[in-house]
Amino acid sequence: MSGPTPELPIVVVDALMPTAQHLVINRRGSTVWEVESHRGRYAVKLGHPIEATADWPAQPWTALAPAREGAVLYRLGLDGIAYGEWERGTWNFQPWYEGPDLYRLWAPCRKRDSSIKPHTSVALGCVEALAELHAKGWAHGDVQPAHFIIGPERTHLIDLALARGGHVPEWYDFPFRGCLVHYEAPEIARSVLATGEAEPTQAADIYALGASLLISATGWRAVEYPDDAPRRVQREAVANGRRRPVRVPGELGELIDAMLSHAPEDRPTIYEVGKALS
Numbered sequence: 001m002s003g004p005t006p007e008l009p010i011v012v013v014d015a016l017m018p019t020a021q022h023l024v025i026n027r028r029g030s031t032v033w034e035v036e037s038h039r040g041r042y043a044v045k046l047g048h049p050i051e052a053t054a055d056w057p058a059q060p061w062t063a064l065a066p067a068r069e070g071a072v073l074y075r076l077g078l079d080g081i082a083y084g085e086w087e088r089g090t091w092n093f094q095p096w097y098e099g100p101d102l103y104r105l106w107a108p109c110r111k112r113d114s115s116i117k118p119h120t121s122v123a124l125g126c127v128e129a130l131a132e133l134h135a136k137g138w139a140h141g142d143v144q145p146a147h148f149i150i151g152p153e154r155t156h157l158i159d160l161a162l163a164r165g166g167h168v169p170e171w172y173d174f175p176f177r178g179c180l181v182h183y184e185a186p187e188i189a190r191s192v193l194a195t196g197e198a199e200p201t202q203a204a205d206i207y208a209l210g211a212s213l214l215i216s217a218t219g220w221r222a223v224e225y226p227d228d229a230p231r232r233v234q235r236e237a238v239a240n241g242r243r244r245p246v247r248v249p250g251e252l253g254e255l256i257d258a259m260l261s262h263a264p265e266d267r268p269t270i271y272e273v274g275k276a277l278s
Helices: 010-016 065-075 120-135 186-195 202-218 231-239 250-259 270-277
Strands: 018-027 030-037 040-047 082-086 089-095 148-150 155-157
Touching (some): 010 040, 010 089, 065 082, 065 089, 120 202, 120 270, 186 231, 202 270
Antiparallel strands (some): 030 040, 148 155
16 A cells, blocks of 8 residues: 655755656655755655554554664765654655666576576675675664665665664664564564564574575575465464475575574574675
8 A cells, every 4th residue: 555655855855956756666654766966866765654454553663764774874884874854754865776686687597497597796796785784783684685786886785774783863763573574584583473573683684695595596485385374374484494495506505505594503604605605
């Protein structure tokens, strides 16, 4: 449910003075534009609360997510970042990164009888982007194929609203209640099932990266459950380790298999994955 598209807040318009803008996403809780201005190209995000429905509880945290991400990016020392509040929630703007995401780039690999194999250089670019974040003491918390943008010069890891590892202003903070279950590590799923919350970790990011590489290369989720299964059923399958075999050939397949180990301590670190690929 997308609803009416909100306009860019006046403070954002004043800061960027857009010469062109293109709506990229308008969905429950989030609206994203690509904006061109004399300052360059930017992604502008607006957050607003998700109202309760018969099937889903209300999710007020989506209103805070853009400002929380802006605070994380600022802490990480990125340039061209700003964030603040608007009448329905918060906003941020950040540099726009050009390029396909991982899933889109590897689409030819997923075609039936395709002779195109996933290239390890692309996987290494994703590893390097995550390693840069881990080196600064942070865990991403929401690693998935759509969050790796494969640019002409380097790969960018985006959407850091759920990241943990440093101070975030408490008025923009909110508990971590899991992420897209396809990429959720077993220990995260177990914690969310038991308490409703979890703590993102670098080991959980490794699992999510393995699951991202697997689904992008093969089209298959790491864990087997019905496509229309309720989220709790999905999490129970992940927590119980109901994994599919990894059918990616060669060293990349062996690495993905290790990254998807059920126990966090059995997974390689991001540096070990990078060393193996390079």
